[in-house]
Amino acid sequence: MDSIEKIVINNLYKIFGPDPPQAMELLRNGKNKQEVYEDTGNTIGVQDASFSINQGEIFVVMGLSGSGKSTLVRMLNRLIEPTSGEVLVDGENVLTMNHADLVNFRRSKTSMVFQSFALMPHLNIIDNVSFGLELAGMNKQQRYERSLAALQQVGLEGWENAYPKELSGGMQQRVGLARGLAVDPDILLMDEAFSALDPLIRTEMQDELLKLQDQHQRTVVFISHDLDEALRIGGRIAIMEGGRVVQVGTPEEILQNPADDYVRAFFRGVDPTGVISAGDIARDNQPTSIWHTSQGSLRAILEKLNDMDREYAYILDSQRRFRGMVSIDSLRTTLEHRTAATKFEDAFLADAQAVLESDSLQDILPLVASHPWPVPVVNEAKKYKGVVSKNRFLRTLYRAENGNASVQAE
Ligand SMILES: Nc1ncnc2c1ncn2[C@@H]1O[C@H](COP(=O)(O)OP(=O)(O)OP(=O)(O)O)[C@@H](O)[C@H]1O
Numbered sequence: 001m002d003s004i005e006k007i008v009i010n011n012l013y014k015i016f017g018p019d020p021p022q023a024m025e026l027l028r029n030g031k032n033k034q035e036v037y038e039d040t041g042n043t044i045g046v047q048d049a050s051f052s053i054n055q056g057e058i059f060v061v062m063g064l065s066g067s068g069k070s071t072l073v074r075m076l077n078r079l080i081e082p083t084s085g086e087v088l089v090d091g092e093n094v095l096t097m098n099h100a101d102l103v104n105f106r107r108s109k110t111s112m113v114f115q116s117f118a119l120m121p122h123l124n125i126i127d128n129v130s131f132g133l134e135l136a137g138m139n140k141q142q143r144y145e146r147s148l149a150a151l152q153q154v155g156l157e158g159w160e161n162a163y164p165k166e167l168s169g170g171m172q173q174r175v176g177l178a179r180g181l182a183v184d185p186d187i188l189l190m191d192e193a194f195s196a197l198d199p200l201i202r203t204e205m206q207d208e209l210l211k212l213q214d215q216h217q218r219t220v221v222f223i224s225h226d227l228d229e230a231l232r233i234g235g236r237i238a239i240m241e242g243g244r245v246v247q248v249g250t251p252e253e254i255l256q257n258p259a260d261d262y263v264r265a266f267f268r269g270v271d272p273t274g275v276i277s278a279g280d281i282a283r284d285n286q287p288t289s290i291w292h293t294s295q296g297s298l299r300a301i302l303e304k305l306n307d308m309d310r311e312y313a314y315i316l317d318s319q320r321r322f323r324g325m326v327s328i329d330s331l332r333t334t335l336e337h338r339t340a341a342t343k344f345e346d347a348f349l350a351d352a353q354a355v356l357e358s359d360s361l362q363d364i365l366p367l368v369a370s371h372p373w374p375v376p377v378v379n380e381a382k383k384y385k386g387v388v389s390k391n392r393f394l395r396t397l398y399r400a401e402n403g404n405a406s407v408q409a410e
Helices: 020-028 033-040 069-076 099-109 125-135 140-153 169-182 199-216 227-233 251-256 261-266 298-308 328-336 361-370 390-401
Strands: 005-016 043-054 058-063 084-089 110-114 187-191 219-224 236-241 244-249 290-292 312-316 322-327 375-378 384-388
Touching (some): 005 219, 033 043, 043 069, 043 244, 099 110, 140 169, 169 187, 227 390, 244 261, 322 328
Parallel strands (some): 110 187, 187 219
Antiparallel strands (some): 005 084, 312 322
């Protein structure tokens, strides 16, 4: 499927200080950020950013402190007024909107989730969640309905009447997220939203976001300085340095082809070598979606997958030898065209290849990167060993390069 550009950013600049036009002139004349600051006292927050963000993707903006992440993202809804450039959302230029259109745009298309939760202590949870809807003039019954649905989405049903101080940090961030979701935005802007949470809760919230994304496919722009987080949730990542966007790409693209040393440093020079093999990181963590061919009909597998809310099943024979994979779609199609001669194999996904446990990570990268499902790993006798998912693959590479790679420790 072709991706649709939701947000297009062209030559976007933000200069803070006494004389942005003068600073722009110096930049045009080839002066660098430091020289501009020394000559004029202006700080370049974002310099000449051009890229686009697709509908339905989680787009992570990553970079060191002060690299311009927050400035860039706040320019998307003009919480920070750009110095020059263009921001198009659904083809409409946000920078030329008048005040009324801008207010309408912010309310109807975007919402922001912050690190600090920004909950109001004197309001109970439901009023905190429905605050934005109240500002938008929605009546009480409607906004409570919407807010309850949002609380439900983040697993906080039943907490409507509690106050923020009664909730743990993780729960408060869920409320922050629910508030963002209640307005049902096309675009969710998340500024280090999970950074204040302890690691376990943070992972939980990342999972929550991925789950919500499965259901709604919003366009999410997520600021993070944490590579692990970016790899976990990001469909694509933009890396910023000193106000510039130095690279935009999928994690695999950036990993395989880092634009410069700064990017390389983020990935700590990760270089997929043959040292770690597929078998080292294969994990048999999806027993519920593994089926023996003798274990039932195509229809039974389809129903079970539906029940378990899973997309795929790995099919093994009674000796745990890998036979193939089926997806919900392939099962449905096969069942629709069923003839007396339909064989089990008819529903197998043609491009579901298994890899050998001795294959190096370098060898399996193209396969892992190009499939939406975790790739099955087998031994020479085709015995199933587990699966390698994309996130696990990337995390392993990253950790390996950072010296704490004990693969078992994962
Ligand atoms: N209101 C402001 N006035 C002057 N300079 C600013 C202002 N806001 C940001 N800057 C500067 O612009 C640059 C980019 O800042 P920004 O906050 O966007 O970075 P960041 O990558 O989000 O950093 P962090 O991760 O620390 O939040 C920095 O040099 C910062 O000092």
